[in-house]
Amino acid sequence: MVKILVDNNVCIGCGLCAHDCPMKVYAIKDGRSVVVNQDDCMQCLSCHEVCPSNAIEHQDIYLSRRLYVDLEVCSMLRRFI
Ligand code: SF4
Numbered sequence: 803m804v805k806i807l808v809d810n811n812v813c814i815g816c817g818l819c820a821h822d823c824p825m826k827v828y829a830i831k832d833g834r835s836v837v838v839n840q841d842d843c844m845q846c847l848s849c850h851e852v853c854p855s856n857a858i859e860h861q862d863i864y865l866s867r868r869l870y871v872d873l874e875v876c877s878m879l880r881r882f883i
Pocket residue numbers: 806822823824825826827842843844845846847848849850
């Protein structure tokens with residue numbers, strides 16, 4: 803199972819990970835990102851793409867599943883599938 807770590811020493815609490823994660827894995831609490839829904843992570847790594855601080859680490863992830871998921875792209879695709 804994937805394990806998600808957020809480095810609170812570099813997280814600036816911008817909220818981009820919480821906003822962009824399609825599975826609502828993150829929440830912002832006390833100005834920092836916390837993992838609240840790890841089991842639903844689909845390993846798309848969108849949060850890595852958007853984090854300006856490189857604060858997020860995924861452990862035990864399969865690189866073959868790496869896929870950037872953008873919420874706008876997802877909503878566009880839903881019109882067709
Ligand atoms: S890898 Fe994707 S599903 Fe998992 S926490 Fe990051 S944005 Fe959310």
